[in-house]
Amino acid sequence: MKVLIVEDTQALATSVVRFLATKNIQADISPDGIDGLYKAATKYYDAIILDINLPEKDGITLCRELREKEKDVPVIMLTSRSSKEDMIAGLEAGADDYLIKPFDYDILVARLDALTRRNLKNKSTTTLTIADYTIDLVKREVYNSKESFHLSNLEFDLLKYFAQNKNKVVTRQELYEKVWWEFEGDFMFSKTVDVYIGYIRKKLGRDIVETKKWYGYIAQ
Numbered sequence: 001m002k003v004l005i006v007e008d009t010q011a012l013a014t015s016v017v018r019f020l021a022t023k024n025i026q027a028d029i030s031p032d033g034i035d036g037l038y039k040a041a042t043k044y045y046d047a048i049i050l051d052i053n054l055p056e057k058d059g060i061t062l063c064r065e066l067r068e069k070e071k072d073v074p075v076i077m078l079t080s081r082s083s084k085e086d087m088i089a090g091l092e093a094g095a096d097d098y099l100i101k102p103f104d105y106d107i108l109v110a111r112l113d114a115l116t117r118r119n120l121k122n123k124s125t126t127t128l129t130i131a132d133y134t135i136d137l138v139k140r141e142v143y144n145s146k147e148s149f150h151l152s153n154l155e156f157d158l159l160k161y162f163a164q165n166k167n168k169v170v171t172r173q174e175l176y177e178k179v180w181w182e183f184e185g186d187f188m189f190s191k192t193v194d195v196y197i198g199y200i201r202k203k204l205g206r207d208i209v210e211t212k213k214w215y216g217y218i219a220q
Helices: 010-022 033-042 059-068 084-092 105-122 153-164 172-180 192-204
Strands: 002-006 026-030 047-051 075-079 097-100 127-130 133-136 141-143 210-212 216-218
Touching (some): 002 033, 010 105, 047 059, 075 105, 127 153, 172 216
Parallel strands (some): 002 026
Antiparallel strands (some): 127 133
């Protein structure tokens, strides 16, 4: 299991990482909400441990933005706030569970295990297909009958989005909103999408995604 800890108290975050390592759980640390959102968008995690009181972007806003971008990764909120209103706000933002500081590390691990098991069970579809390729959503692997292919996290998410929207023209703006998240710049003139589609075509073949001039892209 690999988790992301978004916590600005370094001593607490480091202590949790060390304990999780004894349970064979890998962990990355983000010290603020903006860095946490970036890591959640560009890397794969089985769960996120998220503090509410964060610099740059608070945990409730971060969690809400994760859900708006259709990220279904389990989220456990950590907070020193114990009022009913704060708990409700976190859960309504999309958190799956809540722990009040100080908390027992063994209980944290037990809840991580429960949430990740439930998340896997609830995924009715664990694979997608596009052209002659299979996309394994759990293992984050792409393969065909002959071999497997290594894709970066962003390439994988882009290919997954095309597979989820086969036979539909997907606009550049839609890709920036659903895959790139907080893109800064004019999407009409940016070549970032073209560059990454070029990477995918180089690995999987030029016919994997077709460009519809002036409209966007389509996969079949």
